Amino acid sequence: MxxxxxxxxxxxxxxxxxxxxxxxxxxxxxxxxxxxxxxxxxxxxxxxxxxxxxxxxxxxxxxxxxxxxxxxxxxxxxxxxxxxxxxxxxxxxxxxxAYHDIDLEKALEELPHTFRTVVILRYFEDLKIEEIAEVMNENISTVKTRLYQALRKLRIKMNNELLEEVK
The missing domain is CATH 1.10.1740.10 (RNA polymerase sigma factor, region 2, helix turn helix motif)
Incomplete structure (x- = not known):
């Protein structure tokens, strides 16, 4: 160049x-x-x-x-x-x-690297799905799937922790 x-x-x-x-x-x-x-x-x-x-x-x-x-x-x-x-x-x-929600930070740390990367790039770095696909050198559909799975795992983890706190 x-x-x-x-x-x-x-x-x-x-x-x-x-x-x-x-x-x-x-x-x-x-x-x-x-x-x-x-x-x-x-x-x-x-x-x-x-x-x-x-x-x-x-x-x-x-x-x-x-x-x-x-x-x-x-x-x-x-x-x-x-x-x-x-x-x-x-x-x-x-x-x-660095996070305001310690439960969220713990739940993020428990995610596999590929899932955590997708969530961080999407929601903390505000990248578009297409940009994340470029960063990770993956197909757009793969990134969407990983993001969906990561959010589902986070939701389950956060709900379980919330239920434990209520008990």
């Missing part, structure tokens, strides 16, 4: 930095790791700018890089994880909850 495309990418990143950070944070739940993922994603995007098919698909192209970088990070963490989660929580700094 050319300097024009590089400048467009930089402008896109600057205008959407909060959304990109929030997307990375939704996977790793840690501010420093999310910043590292954003930085790695920017580096990957700049070095692979030639793979961008059109400037119109820059958003979905870059979001796909962020999602893949986040998933790669999580895979590496699973291999490296030496402490159990409770020990890690005791020693980690307290981070303000």
């Amino acid at each position: 050319n300097d024009k495309t590089e400048k467009l990418l930089i402008r896109f990143i600057m205008e959407n930095k909060e959304n990109v950070y929030r997307l990375a944070f939704s996977y790793v739940k840690n501010a420093e790791n999310a910043l590292d993922i954003v930085q790695d994603s920017i580096h990957k995007a700049l070095s692979s700018l030639g793979t961008l098919k059109s400037e119109g698909s820059m958003k979905s192209w870059f979001y796909r890089i962020v999602v893949n970088t986040s998933l790669d990070f999580l895979r590496k963490q699973k291999k490296i994880q030496l402490m159990d989660d409770k020990t890690l929580e005791l020693h980690s700094p307290i981070i303000e909850d």
Whole structure:
């Protein structure tokens, strides 16, 4: 590509930095790791700018890089994880909850990655179904199905938790 495309990418990143950070944070739940993922994603995007098919698909192209970088990070963490989660929580700094509804956050965390990604991209990043399909490199019908299934699982989980609170 050319300097024009590089400048467009930089402008896109600057205008959407909060959304990109929030997307990375939704996977790793840690501010420093999310910043590292954003930085790695920017580096990957700049070095692979030639793979961008059109400037119109820059958003979905870059979001796909962020999602893949986040998933790669999580895979590496699973291999490296030496402490159990409770020990890690005791020693980690307290981070303000990004969600207003703790039950929703817990229910989202229990969803498989593909379902969680669809919900986050649709409702937290406000992407259209077509854009989500591009980001995830899936068919539109697959994305719609996953979104429907994810919402159904969330609804069931949230209703069960509500019933437990009433008891």
